[in-house]
Amino acid sequence: MVLKLVQELFKVGQATVPYPFQPVELAPGFRGKPEYNPEQCIACAACTIACPPNALSMETDLETGRRIWSIYYGQCIFCARCEEVCPTGAIKLGSDFELASFTREDLTVRAEFELAACSLCGVYFASAKQLNHVLALLDQAGLPPAEAADRRALLTACPECRRKIDLPRVKPLAQEAFNDRLQH
Numbered sequence: 001m002v003l004k005l006v007q008e009l010f011k012v013g014q015a016t017v018p019y020p021f022q023p024v025e026l027a028p029g030f031r032g033k034p035e036y037n038p039e040q041c042i043a044c045a046a047c048t049i050a051c052p053p054n055a056l057s058m059e060t061d062l063e064t065g066r067r068i069w070s071i072y073y074g075q076c077i078f079c080a081r082c083e084e085v086c087p088t089g090a091i092k093l094g095s096d097f098e099l100a101s102f103t104r105e106d107l108t109v110r111a112e113f114e115l116a117a118c119s120l121c122g123v124y125f126a127s128a129k130q131l132n133h134v135l136a137l138l139d140q141a142g143l144p145p146a147e148a149a150d151r152r153a154l155l156t157a158c159p160e161c162r163r164k165i166d167l168p169r170v171k172p173l174a175q176e177a178f179n180d181r182l183q184h
């Protein structure tokens with residue numbers, strides 16, 4: 001009986017890998033440490049909103065016009081939501097999984113960005129890189145010059161000033177739609 005068992009064991013061979021003495025072969029689609037490229041990042045905050053355990057965060061200082069993006073790998077659950085929502089491919093899950101560290105700081109990555117000031121009142125309101133990204137998309141859209149200029153004026157204004165620009169235009173339209181509904 002014992003002999004049979006030993007024979008079976010020899011037949012099966014070694015089922016495990018003696019890691020860390022031998023590298024582990026990763027399965028296709030393995031989700032490891034999110035790799036971040038600050039050059040590609042536009043500080044749009046989409047990833048920080050999507051991150052379920054809040055491993056990603058963003059601090060905005062409206063006084064100094066700076067925004068700090070940060071990731072704390074100790075809180076990451078490797079779900080890839082950040083990669084899914086990132087519009088520029090600045091964050092992608094890699095294959096690194098060996099994250100053991102003695103300090104929290106070693107597991108934290110930060111990047112600093114400038115904010116753009118409102119073209120009308122001068123208040124900081126959005127990431128400058130994000131605004132430039134959106135303006136470049138607007139240029140590529142090939143809109144008629146008057147419409148493009150109109151949209152550019154709205155995009156470069158803070159939400160408060162945007163409301164002031166837009167309200168006189170939107171109000172008559174809203175009133176028209178309201179009257180229309182009353183008549184039908």
Ligand code: SF4
Pocket residue numbers: 034050051052053054055056071075076077078079080081082083
């Ligand atoms: S992989 Fe998931 S948990 Fe980790 S930083 Fe991205 S969104 Fe957050």
Ligand code: SF4
Pocket residue numbers: 040041042043044045046047048069085086087088089090091
């Ligand atoms: S979603 Fe992408 S571009 Fe936006 S803040 Fe996150 S990493 Fe940067």
